[in-house]
Amino acid sequence: MLERAVPVGQWLGGTGEPPHLVALDSTEAGTVLRGRIPGSSWAAVGAGLTPGRAPSAVKLDADRYVLKASSQEGPQLLLTPRLVIEDASGLRGACTLPPVLADGKAHEITGCAPLPEGAKVVAMAADVELDPAADPDDITPIVSTMNLQMRLPGVLEGETWSAKESGADQIAPVTGVRGEVTSSGADVVLTVSASTKIADLDYVNGSIMVTGFERPDVVPVAVSQHFADLLGTGPGKRFDLSLGINTVPVEVTTVVPDVPSVPGRAAVLADIDTLSRALIVRGDLSGVGNAWWVGDPDDPGAAAGLGLGEVTTRDAVHRELSSGPLRVGVPAALIVLVPAVLLLAVGGLTMHIVSDLRVRAAETQRLRSLGLPRSAVRGLLLAQHGGLVVLLTGAGIAVGALAARLVGPLLIRSDLGAAPAPEALLVWPWLPETLWIVGLLGLGLVVVRLVAQVQVRR
Template sequence: MAATVDLDGAEDAARTLVATAFPDPGPVPVAVSARFASEVGAENGSQLSVTVGITPVPVVVTEVVPTVPSAPGAVAVLADLDTLSRARAVTGDLTFPVDAWWVGHPAGPGAAERATALHLGTVATREAETARLTGGPLRAGLPAALRLIVPAAALLLLAGVVLHVTCDLQVRAVEVARLRGLGMSRRGIRAVLLGQHAGVLLPLLAAGAVVGALATRVVAPLLVRSDTGAAPVPATQPHWPWPAEAALLAVLLAGCMLAVAVVVTVQVRRADAAHLRVSP
């Protein structure tokens, strides 16, 4: 390569000559986050100057995106690495602009340990972040509370059913005694009472499942927030596994009917001729 350079200015001024095998790329096309565009008043086609390290780089906004994936909810700019490096190189800045890497689908569970052994700096993984966010002292209470909700609700349901059936049969003891006096067998009375209470419990459990599904889809995403209090990125995806919920409802219904059967059996045995002398 041969070239003639005309250096103007003072003779003792410091000069840096940069020769590249590519032309000046001009303003670097970038995509900016919506928060960045809102705070600086940028829009498509806006030309800005962004300092990368200590080098001012001219950029042009080509797209405004809701958020930059590597910096969710933050003021961020997304640019092509090769174009950005060339824009800095033509100004004499040859330092590499990357200070961190995102690796998708690492090979094997020991990728973080191998990266640490190669002295690549601090390594963060999704598994470690998940464990930190769910097992930390400030956040462990929520998963623990969620795990206790289902057993507590099941116990309250069974207790409520037992109390309701007991009270109902005590009130209807005279009616049961009259049915016995008319010749109806205890087995028949138990079957009628079980069917009656099953007809009441089944719609209630189904309605509870529907309300739970609606609450999960409408309310649960509003309760999940990021560390800054803003909406999480990516957005929360509600999950309501109907097969598992149907199995849980079947177990709850079976447990309730078992409790009802025990109470009905005891109360039917107690219904004797003495109740016929009780005023209705």
């Protein structure tokens, strides 16, 4: 996946808050993304971002290629082939091969070893420039036809291929690119022809691009609510993202409360495959990923030994946020607060009952003199003060529940000090709370009975 800050057109974001781009395999969105989306799900959001058909490719058997190129007129040209190789996991990377003269001869070249497991070529670029040894007098404003043929050892997978010049059309020195990809024995042959403007090559290099997919006109994205509010955008709206020296047009398909990895910020969510295709056709063959997300790892600890850099897991973050050094004050306060509350409740209840019984000592004696047995007197006192304990406990429960609902979410802050995203969700632990309430009521009734019994005996 990819997570980075990006300019949106001419907008660089507010102070300290640049817009962010998050790109990942959208087919796994329902597995790796977390967060509540009212009326939808991350799987549904990801379904609107997928690139569709898998790209055509050449499954490589070896790191051995044969390039043959020629130019009909003008000075000799120099071609530098670059391959986009995809491994079994879908990760793409660029491989630059040695430059070859367009002299009409077949040149065997290598340079991509070691090949990753399941290596496939999904795109090839050929950078075209004048031979540095060319005679300046031969550089004339003519248009020459160039032919290129490249053999790759492997098996052809898919028949949808596209050949086009790379770069802005108005300054491209290579135009009219046509090509095809066919199987020939144990090899796959890429055949391309194009027109080259010799004089223009003296100022800027040209580039030929052959891809196993159609050029994406626009990249579908989902945007965060904060992003939509700042730019006044919504589904169907289009804008441009700047990635390096390239500009990628995107179209909003949906608005989500927050984009995972950058909650609370102006952010854009895209499919990494579609984004990679858009960059490849613009000449950027470098891989776009800078991190890995795993939805349900069998052994989260094993990732630390893969050499991928810093490993972050939800369990580790949960432990850090709940019991880390910066949060130790909350558990410590609860450890002290709960016994203190119990002591104050029992002590206050005892003092109240004793005081009340002393005030009513004359009434108790009068009842006893009228022949009312001690057990009946204790029952009256227990009913009177026990009912008060039940009422006070119920009032405490109501006040506590209201405070937890209104005040609790306000006390939850993110690591940036702002409100968390998604918003804090109140979860009532019914079993522990029920046990605490029953225990507190039972303790209060026991105290009432003991104090009442002692006072009645006097």
